[in-house]
Amino acid sequence: MTTDREQLVSLAGPVYAQLLTSVAAGIVNTVWVARLGGPAVAAVAMATTVENVLLGVALVFGSGTTVLVAHARGARDPAAVRAAVRGGWALCALVTPLVAVGGFLLREPLARLTLGGGAAVAPATAYLAISLPGMAVFFAQQLVDGLLKGAGDTRTPMRLALLAGGLNLVCDPWLIHRYGVQGAAASTVLCRCLALGAGLVAVRRNPLLRPGPTPAGSLGAALRRTLRTGLPMSADFTVRQTGALALVAVVARLGVTAVAAYSIAYKVMLVATMAFYAVRQAAAIHTAHTRGEGRDARRAVAREAVLISGTAGLGAAVLLAATAPWIMAAFGAPPGMAAAGVLFLRCVGPYLLLMACFIAFGGVLEGSGGAPRLLRVTVLGTAVQLPLAYLLSGLGLPGVALALALAMAVQCAALAVPARRGPRQEEGVGSLARAA
Numbered sequence: 001m002t003t004d005r006e007q008l009v010s011l012a013g014p015v016y017a018q019l020l021t022s023v024a025a026g027i028v029n030t031v032w033v034a035r036l037g038g039p040a041v042a043a044v045a046m047a048t049t050v051e052n053v054l055l056g057v058a059l060v061f062g063s064g065t066t067v068l069v070a071h072a073r074g075a076r077d078p079a080a081v082r083a084a085v086r087g088g089w090a091l092c093a094l095v096t097p098l099v100a101v102g103g104f105l106l107r108e109p110l111a112r113l114t115l116g117g118g119a120a121v122a123p124a125t126a127y128l129a130i131s132l133p134g135m136a137v138f139f140a141q142q143l144v145d146g147l148l149k150g151a152g153d154t155r156t157p158m159r160l161a162l163l164a165g166g167l168n169l170v171c172d173p174w175l176i177h178r179y180g181v182q183g184a185a186a187s188t189v190l191c192r193c194l195a196l197g198a199g200l201v202a203v204r205r206n207p208l209l210r211p212g213p214t215p216a217g218s219l220g221a222a223l224r225r226t227l228r229t230g231l232p233m234s235a236d237f238t239v240r241q242t243g244a245l246a247l248v249a250v251v252a253r254l255g256v257t258a259v260a261a262y263s264i265a266y267k268v269m270l271v272a273t274m275a276f277y278a279v280r281q282a283a284a285i286h287t288a289h290t291r292g293e294g295r296d297a298r299r300a301v302a303r304e305a306v307l308i309s310g311t312a313g314l315g316a317a318v319l320l321a322a323t324a325p326w327i328m329a330a331f332g333a334p335p336g337m338a339a340a341g342v343l344f345l346r347c348v349g350p351y352l353l354l355m356a357c358f359i360a361f362g363g364v365l366e367g368s369g370g371a372p373r374l375l376r377v378t379v380l381g382t383a384v385q386l387p388l389a390y391l392l393s394g395l396g397l398p399g400v401a402l403a404l405a406l407a408m409a410v411q412c413a414a415l416a417v418p419a420r421r422g423p424r425q426e427e428g429v430g431s432l433a434r435a436a
Helices: 004-036 038-074 078-105 107-115 121-131 135-150 155-179 181-205 219-252 256-292 298-330 335-347 349-367 371-395 397-416 424-435
Strands: none
Touching (some): 004 135, 004 155, 004 181, 004 298, 038 078, 038 121, 038 181, 038 349, 078 107, 078 121, 107 219, 121 181, 135 155, 135 256, 155 181, 219 349, 256 335, 256 397, 335 397, 349 371, 349 397
C-alpha cells in the first residue's frame, strides 16, 4: 500500500515540474528583457506580479474544481464528478470576461499606481495591453489543469507546461528582439494557446472526466458549490500576491536599481517557492481524496507535507546564499544591481524556511474545508508585512527580507494557536497545526 509520503511525492513531483516550467518562462523573459535596460525589467516584474495576483482569481474555479473532483473520485461518485466539471466551467465563463476586459481598460492606471510614475510605466502598460486580455487563455488552461489534477493526473498538466515552456524558449528571444516588452507578452500568450488546445483534448480522453449524462441539480447550484469551495483558496492566494505587488511599490521607494535587483531575486526565489506550492497542491488533492473515501488522514498528511516542504525550504535557503553572486551574474546584472540582489538573497533564508512549512500545511486545510481559517491568517500576515516592510525599508533590501520573515513568523504562530471558541473544525485545525 502506498504511504502518505509516497503519495505526496508522486503528486507533487509533476506539479513542481509544471510550476517550475512556468517560472522558467518568466526567467527567460527577464533574461532577454534585461538587455533592454532597468526600466524594462522593472516593467515586466510589475506586470508579471499582476499576473500572479490574477492567478489567485483562477484558483476560484481551478483549485475549487480540483478539490471537488478529488473528493468525488474518492467517493466513487461519477455524477458528482460531472457536477464539479460543470460548475468549474460555468464559473470560469462568468469570471473571465470581467478580468480580461476590465484589466485591459485599467492597464495604465494600474501601472502608474504600482510603479509610482517613471520610465517603467510606458513599457509596463504595453506589456499589460497584451497579457491582460490573454488571461482568457490562462484561465481556461488553469481549469483544464485543475480538472486533470482532481482526477489524480498531475503528469498531463506537467507535459502541457513543458510544451508551452519549450515553445516559449523558441519564440521569446525572437519576439522580444522584434517588439520589445510587448514581444515577451505575445510569446507567453501564444504558447499558452497551443498548450490549452492539447489540454482540452486530454480532458476529453480522461475516463473520469469524459462527458456523460447530465447530473442532477441545476447549473447554478454546481457553480455555487465550486465558488464556496474555491473562494477561500483564491482569496488566500490573491491576498498573498496582492501583498507581493504592494511590496514592489515599497521597494520602488529605494529606486529603479533596487526594484530591478528585487525582481531578479524574486524570480529566482520562485524556483523554491513553487516547490512549496507543489506540496500544497499534492496535500490538498490527497486530503480531499482520502476524505471522499471516508478516511481522516489529515494529521499524517500534514506531518509529511511539512517535512517535505520544510526540507526543500532549508535546502533552498542554503543554496541561494551560496550561489547568489553567480545567479545575479547569470542575469547580466550591472555591479550595483548585482550587489543589491546578492545581499537580498543572502538575507531571505529564514523567510523561505517559515514559508515552506506554512504553505505546505495550507494544502491540508484546503483539502479538508479549513481554507477560511487559512485565509484569515494570511490577511493577518499581509497586514503585518506591509507596514513592517515600509518601516524597515530604510535598511535597504535586507530590511525588506527581515519584514518578510517576521510577517511569516506571525502567520505560523497564528495558525498554531487553536480557536478557543467556535466550531470543532476550528479546534481541529489548531491541534492539527501543532501536530504538524
